[in-house]
Amino acid sequence: MLKYIIILFLVGCSSEQLVFELPTLNDSSSKSVATKSSNTTQTTEALPETPLTLNVALAQARDNSPALRASRFRLEAQQQRLKVAGRLPNPEFAIKTEAQPLGSNASSTSTSDSGDTLIGFSQTVPLGGQAATARAIETEAFRALQLRHDGLALELESKVRGAFATALSLQQAALLQTQQLQRLNQLLDLRQALIDAGELIPSDDLELRVQHSNLGAELVQIRRNQRLAQDELTARMGLVQSPTLALLGDLNATLDLPHLNDLLDQLIDTPVVAEAFSQAQVAHLRAQLAKANRVPDINLELFYRQTADGQDAFDAAVLFQLPLNGRASSNSRAAKAEASASQQHAQLQLQESRIALAQSYAQLKQAQTALLRHQDDILAAVEQKTDVFELRYKLGEISLAEVLQQRNVFAQAKLQRLAAWRHFMLAWGRVRQQDRLLP
DSSP, rough: EEEEEEEEOOSOOOEEEEEOOOOOOGGOOOOOEEEEEEEEEEEETOOEEEOOHHHHHEEEEEEEOOHHHHHHHHHHHHHHHHTTTTOOOOOOEEEEEEEOTTTTHHHOOGGSOOOOEEEEEEEESSSHHHHHHHHHHHHHHHHHHHHHHHHHHHHHHHHHHHHHHHHHHHHHHHHHHHHHHHHHHHHHHHHHHHHHTTSSOGGGGGGHHHHHHHHHHHHHHHHHHHHHHHHHHHHHHSSSOOOEEEOOOOOOEEEEEEOOHHHHHHHHHSSSHHHHHHHHHHHHHHHHHHHHSSSSSSSEEEEEEEOHHHHHHEEEEEEEEOSSSSSHHHHHHHHHHHHHHHHHHHHHHHHHHHHHHHHHHHHHHHHHHHHHHHHHHHHHHHHHHHHHHHHHHHSSSSSSSHHHHHHHHHHHHHHHHHHHHHHHHHHHHHHHHOOTTOO
């Protein structure tokens, strides 16, 4: 089993404080970054005021999704059809008179010779087992709609997870970039003091000032992208207005991801594939119904008759259609061909889903490898080097300016890890969309 560390976005902190831990392989190497909103510099913006966790975002998206609402209405409609499926047609009740004289004969005829009165009903009875087949069709159609609803829910969840991961990573990137800009401001203040003291010349600060300008421009772009990501997230949640959000995540959990072969073995149970096979089963049942319709229905008639002379009697009849035009046979052959086509479509859907799952799983493995490289190799090495710089600064071996520069390098490594984490979460969401077995 491959173990991945996935962020579970739970409410664990107030709207004034955000604690966020990046995914790691073990608890000992997990690092938390705690940040608070402040206005210490002109480039720092206040943290959003509306806290939001992934679970809340998913719940609101499911409640507000027009696609899921429409799917629920279709399920309700199909459930009503299922209630009456397989029942016999309504009987026909009739009251009629027969042999009534017309014209001059009517006035000259006695009351006893006025005609017969009939009261009775007729009932159509299928003989080919159509009732049971019709109920089986509606039952399987309801199952297909339920599977489609599950597939829509998984697709929506994948999109919300992706939008949340993007917005959260950009939010953290903005915080790290702001901290990096603050450290660079401190470094510029120190160097300005050295310039004022005559130890440096103004041209020595040109490179740092260019870096400061670039960081400011990058921060502005990150803020814009963060706003766009939050707008997408709120749109996925079905909100008309886009409030300012504080995305919260403060707990890491180890999730066991099944091996690719295990996922492929269970692929037929995923909503999109199961729906295709369910539709094929519906087509097969309709072919059976068309075959049953080759047997003509019979119509039973039973009437009470009161004759013109006052005698009681009854009429009984059995009626059936003569299949002379060959329509029933043609419909049966057409339905059988449609069933074969639906079965082939289901097999194609299984094949395409297998390919898509394998590709998404490969992307997930690649994203995980990149994340672990940033986490265990790059970031760990930069962090170790930063600790050495901090220790040397405390011992007085290096200046504060050198420490601040190394802290900027450390911040850049954290930004790269954030980007790797976002790609990992997006890849994980795509795999989860294609397999309902994932946690």
